Amino acid sequence: MSFLSGMKKVALGAVLAGTAATTAGAVELRGWNIHVEDYPVSIAMDSFMAEVAERTNGDVTGKTYHNGVLGSQPDAIEQIRLGVIDFGEFSLGPMGQSIPETNVVSLPFIFKSIPQMYELMDGAVGDAIGEGMKAKGIVPLGWYDAGAxxxxxxxxxxxxxxxxxxxxxxxxxxxxxxxxxxxxxxxxxxxxxxxxxxxxxxxxxxxxxxxxxxxxxxxxxxxxxxxxxxxxxIIPECLCMSLKSWEKLTADQQEILKDAGHKSAVLQRELWAAREAKSMETVKAGGxxxxxxxxxxxxxxxxxxxxxxxxxxxxxxxxxxxxxxxxx
The missing domain is CATH 3.40.190.170 (Bacterial extracellular solute-binding protein, family 7)
Known part of the structure; x- marks a missing residue:
């Protein structure tokens, strides 16, 4: 399947107009997110973009569009690869059909626990998967938790x-x-x-x-x-960026985004654990x-x-x- 199928998707890309806009050295990023605004992923993504803006003194700013308003997840993954959307948060599950390395984490019982997943994804395993993603036009910035x-x-x-x-x-x-x-x-x-x-x-x-x-x-x-x-x-999710958008940044800006991405992942994991505990209480109370x-x-x-x-x-x-x- 090609990255874009016909003029319909070309038109979609034009409507999204998400390519990093550069004016007098300033970069404005557009981000995709499927979740509602108070979801752990959403809060962490907003925190990520706020930290990037602060640490770059406003040279790199952006907005995350929640609730999937920029399209479905498969379409958004295509748009990230093309540089039409600048960043997003995706499950590695749907990526597996086009990026074989990401399919490894979809193997049943491959991780022994959530803490082990954190350790491996923040280390050599995450680096190896990231190289496979980069070859397809996607740069991982942080590994989020989607529970078990x-x-x-x-x-x-x-x-x-x-x-x-x-x-x-x-x-x-x-x-x-x-x-x-x-x-x-x-x-x-x-x-x-x-x-x-x-x-x-x-x-x-x-x-x-x-x-x-x-x-x-x-x-x-x-x-x-x-x-x-x-x-x-136990399938991790990825806060990731279009390689095309990434390459428009300076080396210093790239380092800031990587650091802010990891910090947002740590925040998301904490928020996720609290949300998961609350959900278990709700379903048990519901019978x-x-x-x-x-x-x-x-x-x-x-x-x-x-x-x-x-x-x-x-x-x-x-x-x-x-x-x-x-x-x-």
């Missing part, structure tokens, strides 16, 4: 892989997630996130998988009362039956075919996968 994704459904608690058998589970549109559910003999159903509530309510699917704030804020807990903490996916998985080893073992298939198709990423799996 777990299964929820309207039928039964999930304690072992056998409990997934026969369940119709909505997944994001990524072959890895389809294979993940199929490896436990479940029926994976990719569909738009906006369709999930009604689909569970009407029995089109039995459930889905997501982090606690998403399970809470969408009211999915009203129609899927069993929330099983498999924590099978959700939450169960913790005592032994995740059977789930991890069931993922062997997913890893085998992925590495067979991406042998050059074996070293990166091993770097994460062998980390303490």
């Amino acid at each position: 994704r777990s299964f929820y459904n309207s039928v039964r608690p999930i304690n072992t892989p056998a409990d997934v058998e026969g369940l119709k589970i909505r997944v994001m549109s990524n072959d890895l997630f389809v294979k993940m559910v199929e490896s436990m003999d479940g029926n994976a159903t990719p569909m738009a996130f906006a369709e999930v509530y009604q689909s569970i309510k009407t029995g089109v699917v039995d459930g889905a998988e997501n982090n606690p704030p998403s399970y809470d804020s969408t009211n999915h807990f009203e129609v899927a009362k069993y929330y099983s903490l498999t924590e099978h996916l 959700t039956e939450v169960n913790t998985i005592a032994d995740k080893a059977p789930f991890q073992a069931a993922m062997a075919p997913v890893y085998e298939s992925f590495l067979a198709n991406n042998p050059d990423l074996t070293g990166l996968v091993d770097m994460i799996r062998n980390a303490d």
